[in-house]
């Protein structure tokens with residue numbers, strides 16, 4: 218089993234969100250970047266397949282050289298090797314095309330990605346990748362077993378879950394549940410040392426055209442001050458929710 | 466040319482998010498001076514679609530649509546898009562909408578914008594406003610291709626009635642059988658789910674223990690709301706994991722979010738930024754939630770919540 222884990226390099230959730238260059242770019246200043254949380258779940262699952270089922274695990278990022286520390290962190294967690302496609306990640310479809318090219322050249326049969334990146338909130342790369350490759354796609358995956366070429370996956374649906382069975386090759390859009398939070402791995406010293414020696418290959422992108430481009434950003438209007446209601450005057454809250462907020 | 470909306474049905478009925486995308490599609494069709502076509506499956510009664518503006522309704526009945534494989538649904542929508550020369554295809558942000566939309570976009574080589582919150586700010590160039598950074602910012606995206614795919618964020622447009630005479634046609638394109646087999650489904654029965662709820666009542670560690678959730682459930686009952694919780698509450702096993710909201714849990718995009726005994730840590734707020742109106746009930750006036758909420762009560766949940774339930778019952782009785 219050859220697993221490719223797609224790693225998106227994103228600002229930490231607690232990072233300050235600011236924009237520069239006329240609100241056209243995210244302001245990286247002082248921001249710490251991390252492995253996209255959803256990707257951490259699927260990467261951890263990949264480690265299980267590696268240790269228990271002898272899978273090989275490659276991590277990939279489409280991005281410029283600044284994303285390499287995030288790939289090294291994935292190697293420190295236990296991936297065997299890393300690939301960086303050397304181009305700025307712009308729209309989802311071009312990212313999916315770059316990854317698809319690597320999948321074809323490396324004949325990976327399990328592609329694990331996160332349900333969405335927490336920066337751009339696209340939720341599109343895994344589904345697009347599956348469509349381009351004609352691989353089976355399961356999104357919002359909260360449980361994954363692979364036995365030979367048979368796949369059993371649990372998908373979160375509105376108000377519940379469903380269990381699905383299919384076969385390889387597959388693309389997964391995963392989230393918490395694929396592994397539990399307590400099972401996420403923090404790189405240890407040995408992992409970090411080993412990661413330095415693991416291969417990180419830089420490949421040049423195939424030609425592509427942007428089909429959707431981010432033009433600018435805007436911060437939500439500052440929220441009005443909170444209205445405090447006296448604990449002894451609860452009917453005022455009911456009244457405000459009905460007449461002012463119009464939500465009940 | 467036309468605008469195509471995918472309206473998902475469940476047990477023969479349309480969810481609110483499906484009617485929301487129809488409402489949105491109608492407004493966009495008017496803006497672009499074209500027709501609104503709605504594609505759906507397995508429904509008899511399409512009056513709700515007509516009420517919200519559908520000019521033409523395509524209904525699939527093929528057995529091949531009884532599949533959990535999104536790629537079959539993607540082919541189904543694409544067949545309709547081709548037949549109707551659709552220039553814009555619109556999905557909601559339900560579990561199925563977000564499953565199918567990216568596949569449709571890739572198969573059509575169309576630009577895709579998800580989490581869209583408004584009618585395009587311009588149609589030439591085609592620019593939409595969407596949520597990014599877990600609703601901590603908005604992003605304007607230009608879709609450059611002639612075919613465009615949009616995913617509308619839940620509760621961002623609302624329902625708009627636009628009574629229209631619709632033509633209804635059965636639609637049966639050829640479809641493959643799909644590669645995924647559905648083994649079992651588990652639905653939390655009878656309860657309002659977080660994904661569908663207009664109102665969510667959520668409890669944190671301030672509630673001290675699972676035995677105190679009776680009043681949270683009663684409050685939810687009175688409001689027709691779903692119940693939710695903070696992460697430590699589900700980690701402690703007081704509530705099921707499916708109720709955990711936040712950065713690592715479920716996102717909530719309800720009209721009203723009531724947080725009881727939740728401090729308002731940034732990771733919690735990351736999941737509820739998209740909720741429209743937020744109410745906090747907390748003993749500690751310094752709790753960060755007071756900076757994020759619209760209405761707040763500084764007070765003990767064990768006194769405030771029962772009173773709130775009582776007042777809401779009175780309100781319901783008067784406004785019934």
Ligand SMILES: Cc1cc2nc3c(=O)[nH]c(=O)nc-3n(C[C@H](O)[C@H](O)[C@H](O)COP(=O)(O)OP(=O)(O)OC[C@H]3O[C@@H](n4cnc5c(N)ncnc54)[C@H](O)[C@@H]3O)c2cc1C
Pocket residue numbers: 668669670671672694695696697698709710711712713714725726727728729730731732733736746747748749752764765766767
């Ligand atoms: C990587 C990471 C991811 C995380 N993801 C999430 C996430 O997805 N979701 C999430 O919720 N958290 C998440 N957390 C945890 C988060 O940082 C907070 O620890 C958590 O949200 C706190 O939960 P709480 O508000 O219920 O509990 P506390 O922080 O313990 O707050 C309890 C609150 O109740 C109030 N209170 C006490 N008694 C009463 C009373 N009688 N009446 C009214 N109020 C009372 C207190 O004043 C206090 O404000 C994450 C943390 C990390 C590090």
Ligand SMILES: Nc1ncnc2c1ncn2[C@@H]1O[C@H](COP(=O)(O)O)[C@@H](O)[C@H]1O
Pocket residue numbers: 222223224225226253255256277278279280306309312329330331332333334335337338339340341342343
């Ligand atoms: N630039 C990228 N490089 C590698 N993987 C990515 C990249 N962008 C997105 N992904 C993967 O696709 C998932 C969904 O991302 P998105 O569609 O951008 O929300 C992420 O969780 C990653 O697994």
